[in-house]
Amino acid sequence: MLLGALAATLPLIVLLIGIPLLMKPAAKVAPVAWLVTVLTAIFVFHFPAKTTLLAALQGGLTGIFPIMYIPFGALVVYNVLKATGWMDKMQGAMANLTVDRRAQALLIAFGFGAFLEGICGFGAPVAIPASILIGLGYNPMMAALVCLVANTGPVPFGSLAIPTVTLAKTTGLDVMKLSQMTGRFMAPLALIMAFATVYAMSKSKGLKGAIGTILVAGLSFSITEFLVSNYIGADLTSVLAGLACLVAVAIYLKVQKHAQPWLFEGDAPADNAPKEFHFKELFLSWLPYLLLAVLVIAVNLPKTKPLFNGSAAGWNWVLLKAQIYNPGKLYSFTWLQSPGTIMLIAGLIAFPFMGIKYSVMGEQFGKTFKQMIPSFIAVACILSIAEVMNLALPIIDPKTKLAVVGDLATKQISMVATMANGIVALVSKHIYPLLSPLFGTIGVFLTGSNTSANALFGNLQKLTAQGMGLSDILMASAGSAGASAGKMISPQSIVIAATAVGLAGKEGLIMRQTIKYTIPYVILLGLMVWGFAFLFPGLVP
Template structure:
C-alpha cells in the first residue's frame, strides 16, 4: 500500500520540485508531471493505456473549457480597458475613494474578489482583482500574492455554494448542517485573512495604523458569512458577505479620509493625490464588471439556470455533452452560462457606452490568446493529471450496469484513493481531526477546485469519521474549509494569477510566497477542527 502511495505521489513531487524549488515555468513542469502520471497509471497501477489516455484527454479539455476560458474572457476585457485608457480612469476614480494602498487591497483583493467568488468562482476572483491592482500601480508579484492570499474566506461558498452543495450530494449529508459547520470554521479564518491580506503587501510597517480598516473589512465579512451560512443557507453566503464587506469598508474609508494614507515606498503624496474626475468615469470604468455580476446572477437564478445550463427541454444547444471514457461522467460545457462567455458578453455590452469600437476588442482577443498559450498548456496538463489520478476501475455504464472498462469482480482504486488510504491507515482518532483539512488542501492542489476536492475526498472524510466515531458533519466540513488553503498553492490558481499580471513563467516565485501563508492557515484550521471535535463538540450541528 505504501509503495503504491509513493508512486501515486510522484506527479505531486514533480510539480513541487519543479515549480517552487527549481523555479521552472509551469508550462514546462506540468507536461513532465503529466508524463509521469500517465506512465505510473499504466505501468504500476495497470490501468489500460487507452482509458488512461482518454481520461487524460477529458481532463485536458476541461482545463481549457471552462477553466482557462474564464480568465481568458477576463483578460480580454482588461486588455481592452488598458489599451483605451479606461483602466487609468478607474485608477483615478479609486484614488478619490482612497489612495491608501492597504485599503485598496482590502476593497479589491478581499471584498471584490469575494463577490466574484460568490457569483462565479473558478479563476475570475483571482484574475480580475489582480489585473485591477496592477492597473492601480501595484507591483505584479505583489498583486498576485495579495489576491491569492485574500481569496480564501469565501471559497467553500463560491459559485453560489456549488462546493458545499456538491459535498452534500457526494456524502448524502444534510446541506444545511454542512453549511452551518463550514460557516463556523470559515468565519474566524476570514477575519484572520483580512489581516494577512494587508501583511502580504506591507509586512509589519503597513499593519500599523490600519487596524480599524482591517477590522471593519474582516468583521463585516466574517459576521455576515456566519449569520447567512447558519440561518439562511449556503447559496448566497459569499455574495451577501462580500456586499456587506464592500459597503462597510467604503463607508468607513469615507469617514476616515483625513487619516494620513499609506503609500508604497518611493510614492509621493502629490503623485498619488486624488485627481479631478467625472463621477460617470467611476461608473463606466466598472460597467463591464457590474454587468458581469448582473448577468452571472441572471443566468443562475432557480428558474433560468436550467435554461442556460442546457438541461431544460428545448435548450440542449447550450450544453456541449460528450462521452469520452466514462458514461457516468461525460464531458459537459455550458458554453453560454460559463463566466468566460458572460465576461465577454458583459464587456461587449459595455463598450458602446464607453465609446470603444468593437475592432479594439477583436484585436485584444487575438493578442490575449497568444499571451495565454503557456497558461493553456500548463492548466490543460494539470487538469489532465487530476483526471488520471482519480481514475478507478471498473467503470460501469449506469444504464446497462455493465463494465465499460475493467472487471466488475475486480476493483482498482485510484491513485488518489491509494494515497489517502495510506494516510488514514497510520493516523489515530485523536490526531485525525487536526489533519482532516489537509485532504481538502491536497484536493485543491491537485484539481484547483474546491468542488472537485469535495467530490474527491468527501466520502473519504465521512467514512473515516464513521470508523473513528467522529462527527461526519465536522470532518466533511473540515475538508471543505481546508480546500481554501489549497487555493493559495494550487498550480492552476497560480498560473491564472501569473497570467493575469503578466508573470507567466514565474509561477515558482509566486508559490514560494503563498506557501508561507498556506502552512499557518492549515495549522490554525486544524487546531480549530480539533477543538470542535474534543473541546466543544456541542457546537457541532
C-alpha cells in the first residue's frame, strides 16, 4: 500500500521539485508533471492507455472551459479599463480618501485587494494595491508584506469563486455546501487578518488608534462574506464582500474625526492631503463590475437558472456537453451562464457610457489571450493531472449499469484513493483535521493557485475523510481555506509582489516576513477544523 501511495505522489514530487526548489515557472513544470502522471497511470497503475489519455483530455478541456475562461473575461475588462485610464481613476479615488497610513492599507490592500481577488485574481490583488501603496510613499518591503497578508480572506472565492467551483467539479461534492463551509472558516479568519494587515505595518503600537477602522473593514467584509457564501452562493462572495468593505470604510473615514492621523516617520500631513475626485467618474469606473454583480445574480435566480444552465425546454443550446471517456461524467460547459461571458457582456454594456470604443476591447482581447497563455497551459495541465489521478475502474454506464471500461468484478482504485488509503493507515482520525488545511497551503505553495491546489488535493481530502468517517465537505473546505495561507508564501505570489514594488531578487526576504503570519494562520485554522469535526459537527452543512 505504501509503495503504491509513493508512486501516486510522483506527479506532486515533480511539482515540488520544479516550482519552489528549482524556481521554474508552473507553465514549464506542469507539462512535465502531466507526462509523469500519464506514464505512472499506464505503466504503474495499469490503466488502459486510451482511457487514460481521454481522461487527460477531459481534464485539460475543463481547465480551459470553464475554469480559465472566467479570469480571461475578467482580465479583458480590467485591461480595457487600464488601457483607457479608467483604472487609474478608480485607484486614485481609493488612494485619496485618507492620509492615515493604516486606513490606506485597509482600504487599498484589504478592501480593494479583496475586490480585485473576487474579480480576476491571478496576481492582480497583490500587484495593483502594492503599486498604489508605493505611489503613496510606502516602503517597498512594507507594501509587499501588507498586500500579501491582506490577500487571504477572499482567496477561496477569488476569480468569481473558481477555486470553489473547481473543488466541486473535482470532488463531485455540492458546490453550495462547499461554499457554506468555506465561508464559515473564512469569515472569522478574514476579521483576524484585518488586524494582521495593520499589525504587519505598525506592530502593536499602531493597532491602538486604528481599532475602529479595523473593525469596520474586517466586520463589513466578514459579515458579507458569510452571508453571501451561505445564502446566495460562491460566485460573488469576494466581489460583494470587497465592495461592502470599500463602501463601509469609505463612509467611516468620511464621518470619523481624526485628531492626528497615523503617518510614517518623516511624513507631513500636507504632503499627503486627499485630492478632489468626481463621483460620476468613480461610479463609471465601477460600472462594469456593478453590472457583473447584477447580471450574475439575475442568471442564477430560481426562475432564470434553468434557462441559462440549459435544463429548460428549448434552452439546450446554451449547454455544451460531450461524452469523452465516462458516460457517467460528461464534459459540460454552460457558456452563457459562465461568469467569464457575463463579465464580457457587462463590459459591452458599460463601455459606451464610459466613452470606450469596442475596438479597444477587441485589441485587449488579443493581448489578454497572449498574456494568459502560460496560465492556460499550467491550469490545463493541473486539471488534466487531477482527472487522471482520480481515474478509477470500472467505468459504469449509468443507463445500462454495465462496465464500458474495465471489469465489473475487478475494482481498480484511483491514484488519489491510493494516497488517501496511505494517509488513513498512518494518521489518526483525531489528528487528521488538524493537518487537513496543510494540503491547501502546500498546494498553493507548489502551484501558486488555489484553483490548482483544489484540483490536486480536493478529492484526496474527500476520500481520506470518508475513509476516516469524517465529513468530506468539512475536510475539502478546510483544504481550500488553508490555501489562503499558502498565498502568503507562494513563490509565485511573492515574485509578483517583489516585481510590483521593485524588490526583484529579494523574494527570500519577503518570504521570511510572510511565513510569520502563515504558521499561526494554519494552526488556528487546524483548530477550527478540529472543533467543527468533534465539538460542533452540527454546524457542518
